[in-house]
Amino acid sequence: MDILSIIGVILALVAIIGGNHLEGGHINALLNGPAALIVIGGTLGAAFIQTPLPAFKRALGLAHWVFASPDIPLREGIGKVVNWSNTARKDGLLGLEAIAEMESDLFARKGLQLLADGCEPDTLRSILEVELVSRENSDLRAARVYESMGGYAPTIGIIGAVMGLIHVMGNLADPSMLGSGIAVAFVATIYGVALANLFLLPVANKLKAVILEQSCYREMLLEGLLSIAEGENPRSIEMKLEGFLD
Template identity: 65%
Template sequence: MDILSLLGIILAFAAILGGNLLEGGALSSLFNGPAALIVIGGTLAATILQTSWPLLKRAFIQARWVFVPPYVSLEDGIGKVIDWSVKARKQGLLGLEGLAEKEPERFARKGLQLLVDGAETETIRSIMEVDLDSREQRDLESARVYEAMGGYSPTIGIIGAVMGLIQVMTNLEDPQSLGSGIATAFVATIYGVALANLLFFPVANKLRGIVRERTRYEDMMIDGIIAVAEGENPKSIELRLRGFLQ
């Protein structure tokens, strides 16, 4: 669990609600069904319109990374590579076959299998870099979905505000309806701006950060696997890979 993400969301909405209370407002004044329907529904509709179903599904699934990011440890990765190097120097590359079959990480398992199969180092690098680039682009596209939602929601909020004002202007002779119309107008704007800046943009940036960290880890694994294939000394491999920690 990423405690910082949870704390960030709690603080963001606590600041909004707490500020409203300190100014003498009531919490109920910030809850408006029509405004929420306009902003949330409109934002989702625009996002669905521009996004393919596989990408939309992937983006919604990857939203959990904000709170439960995939485990990435450069230190553990370096330890793995060093173990492979030591075993390869003692038993040859075929000695890694058992490790390849048991390796839980798909990317590392693929590299080990290429090593065991005797692929050339350039072939190994080419295959693994294609895998890395393809995965990285797909993950970044998921982040762009939330960035798009952050772009749409303030505009949809303005639409909600205009609709509320239209309601006010068409019912000037009915004072009882003026309050609800004005409330919808202002609350819709708050919803649009708040969702963009407190949720959608931060989620997009968080996902980008996770993708960058995974990419750095996999870049390191590629260099490590190539070094093992070339028979480098384990100590030299460790010194090289520790450069990724800086």
């Protein structure tokens, strides 16, 4: 569980609601159904038009990473690579086949299987780099779905504001209709800006950070597998891979 993300959400809500209260406002003034419909519906509609279905599904699947990001065990990964290296020196590359069958990480399993099959280092690098880059690009496209919605939301909020003002101008002769129109106008702007800057853009950036950490872990595994293929000493491999640690 990412405690910093939880604190961030709570702090943002407390700051906005608390600031509104200190200024003498009421929470009911921030609740407006038509404004929410315009901003949320318009933002989602724009995202649907822009985004292919697989990327949008992937974006929904990655959302939980904001609060429960996957563990990136860099140091444990280095230890595993060193163990693989010791096994390869003792039993030969073919000895890695049994380890590959028990490995839960699909990327590492594929690399170990390639090593056990006697794959040349250059071929090993080209195969695993294609998978690494492909997976990273797929996840980054998913993260950019939230980033694009963060760009649309404030503009949709302005559209809602203009629509509210049009409603106001069309009912100047009826003072009882002015309040609701002005409320939609200003609340829609708040919804658009707040949705983008307190949720969508932070989510996109958090996902990008997690994705890049995962890519760093896979790059470390790739470098370790290549070192094993080239017959490097386990201690040398460990010292090399420690460069991936912060």
